[in-house]
Amino acid sequence: MECYISATCCAARLVRTRVTCRDFMRALVAYMFAVLAVCAGLWFGYFAENDVAGKESSRRSSKTPVILARVVDAPFSSTLAALGTAVANESVRLTANRSDLVKAIHFSDGQHVEKDALLLEMETGEEQSRLAESKALLTEREAAHRRAVELQAQGISPNSEVQQALAQMHAAKARVATLEVTIRDHSVRAPFAGVLGLRRISVGSLLQSSTVITTLDDLSVMKVDFTIPETWLSSVRVGQPVRALSDAWPGKTFTGKVTAIDTRLDSSTRSATIRAIVNNPDLMLRPGMLLKVDVDRGEAPSRQVPEDAVVQKGEKHFVFVVGADNVARQTDVTVGRRRVGRVEVLGGLEKGQRVVVDGLVRVRDGTEVEVVAVRDGDKK
Numbered sequence: 060m061e062c063y064i065s066a067t068c069c070a071a072r073l074v075r076t077r078v079t080c081r082d083f084m085r086a087l088v089a090y091m092f093a094v095l096a097v098c099a100g101l102w103f104g105y106f107a108e109n110d111v112a113g114k115e116s117s118r119r120s121s122k123t124p125v126i127l128a129r130v131v132d133a134p135f136s137s138t139l140a141a142l143g144t145a146v147a148n149e150s151v152r153l154t155a156n157r158s159d160l161v162k163a164i165h166f167s168d169g170q171h172v173e174k175d176a177l178l179l180e181m182e183t184g185e186e187q188s189r190l191a192e193s194k195a196l197l198t199e200r201e202a203a204h205r206r207a208v209e210l211q212a213q214g215i216s217p218n219s220e221v222q223q224a225l226a227q228m229h230a231a232k233a234r235v236a237t238l239e240v241t242i243r244d245h246s247v248r249a250p251f252a253g254v255l256g257l258r259r260i261s262v263g264s265l266l267q268s269s270t271v272i273t274t275l276d277d278l279s280v281m282k283v284d285f286t287i288p289e290t291w292l293s294s295v296r297v298g299q300p301v302r303a304l305s306d307a308w309p310g311k312t313f314t315g316k317v318t319a320i321d322t323r324l325d326s327s328t329r330s331a332t333i334r335a336i337v338n339n340p341d342l343m344l345r346p347g348m349l350l351k352v353d354v355d356r357g358e359a360p361s362r363q364v365p366e367d368a369v370v371q372k373g374e375k376h377f378v379f380v381v382g383a384d385n386v387a388r389q390t391d392v393t394v395g396r397r398r399v400g401r402v403e404v405l406g407g408l409e410k411g412q413r414v415v416v417d418g419l420v421r422v423r424d425g426t427e428v429e430v431v432a433v434r435d436g437d438k439k
Contacts, residue, residue: 122429125418127381128365129433130408135361135396138353139294143285143303143335145348149251149277154270156244157181161264166273168257172249179260179272181245190238197231204228253277254342281337281344283315285352286330294356295320301335304351305344313337313344317354361395362404365434368414369394369402378408379415379422381430387415389424 159181166178204224210216256274260266283303287295295317303313315337324331335352337344344350368378369392376394379387392407408414415422416434 122385122427123387123418123421124431125381125387125415125422125428126431127413127433128368128416130362130364130404130410130412130414132360132362132410135359135363135398135401135403138302138355139287139291141285141287141333141352141354143283143350143352145305145344145346145350146282146284147253147276147278147346148280148282148336149253149275150346151250151275153178153247153272153275155179155181155247155266155268155272157241158265158267159183159245161260161262161266164258164260164262166255166258168255170255172252172255172275174249174252176249177246178249178255179247181266183242183245186238186242186245190235190242193231193234193238197228197235200224200228200231247272249275251275251277276346278339278342278344278346280315281313281339281346282318283335283337283350283352284332285335285350286325286328286332287354289324289329289331292320292331295333295354300355301337302353302355303335303337303344304353305348307348308343311343313339313350362408362410363401364392364404364408364414365416366397366400366402367416367419370419379419379424380408381413381415381428385428385430387422387424387426387428 161179162182163180164178165180166172166176172178204221204227207216207221207224211218211221253275254277256276258273260270260272264270266272283301297317297320299317301315301317303315305311305313315335317333317335319334321332321334333354364378369376370378375391377389377391380390381387390407393405395403395405397403413433415428418428418431422428
């Protein structure tokens with residue numbers, strides 16, 4: 060009986076153990092499924108988020124970053140540049156009218172002289188002797204004429220003798236005047252005020268009429284002659300301001316104005332010669348200098364864009380205009396004058412439009428761009 064009871068108790072404990080294991084296995088399986096579900100949710104959520112971020116990043120990275128600038132109306136100051144040669148206001152090579160020995164020199168190298176200043180004298184001994192003789196003869200002829208007039212008044216001398224005496228007196232006067240001019244030609248005087256060059260003769264030299272004694276230049280102002288193409292003729296007028304620069308005086312600007320435009324053009328080069336007068340303070344400019352001349356054409360309002368915005372393809376020019384939708388559109392333009400950093404636009408753009416100035420290499424017509432900044436404006 061006791062054995063039966065013991066066996067019964069063992070069987071009951073075994074049944075309870077099997078029930079407990081079965082419940083544990085069910086709970087373990089449910090827990091594992093729950094863990095797998097959470098992991099799968101996290102997995103799919105992670106990749107879905109990354110896929111959306113990747114698409115957004117890819118969409119953003121496809122935009123071309125650019126910098127824009129606005130089309131503006133502003134004064135455009137333009138100049139015509141040319142090369143010119145400095146010429147003295149008045150310039151002459153001094154020579155003698157007669158051939159004789161040099162008696163005296165009254166100037167030194169580089170001296171400033173006034174008009175009619177005596178510069179040189181030549182020997183005039185022979186001419187002075189002939190002049191004295193001619194004056195004596197003139198005195199005699201004048202006396203003869205007076206006597207003939209008196210005799211005619213008394214009725215003694217005919218009118219023909221009076222006329223003959225008068226003619227002889229006039230001839231003597233002409234002889235005296237000729238010798239005075241000859242003696243005056245044996246001296247050299249300054250024809251105008253200016254600066255003398257180097258002396259090229261000495262006292263005692265036999266001076267020929269072709270011998271250059273020295274040079275005389277009026278350097279108070281300088282003439283500048285330069286040429287321009289015939290296409291510029293409409294842009295140059297008398298009285299227009301000019302600026303001249305010389306490599307001999309870096310940083311120094313010489314101002315003046317146009318005084319004359321040649322009436323004829325060079326048929327071989329189709330260019331016109333322009334003459335301007337420029338100031339010459341302290342006599343810094345010298346004849347023969349090469350000068351860079353800028354003719355100021357004045358300022359006038361015009362439509363402009365930065366030089367970096369204009370793209371040239373063959374003979375055509377275009378820019379990329381960016382509207383409110385941030386899409387770049389290629390627009391043909393007609394360009395005019397240029398200066399450093401700016402280009403005049405004659406047609407194709409309106410004031411206030413935005414054009415691409417940086418990032419042009421990657422920009423194509425119709426592509427969406429990312430505006431990084433607007434030049435002379437706020438960053439976007």
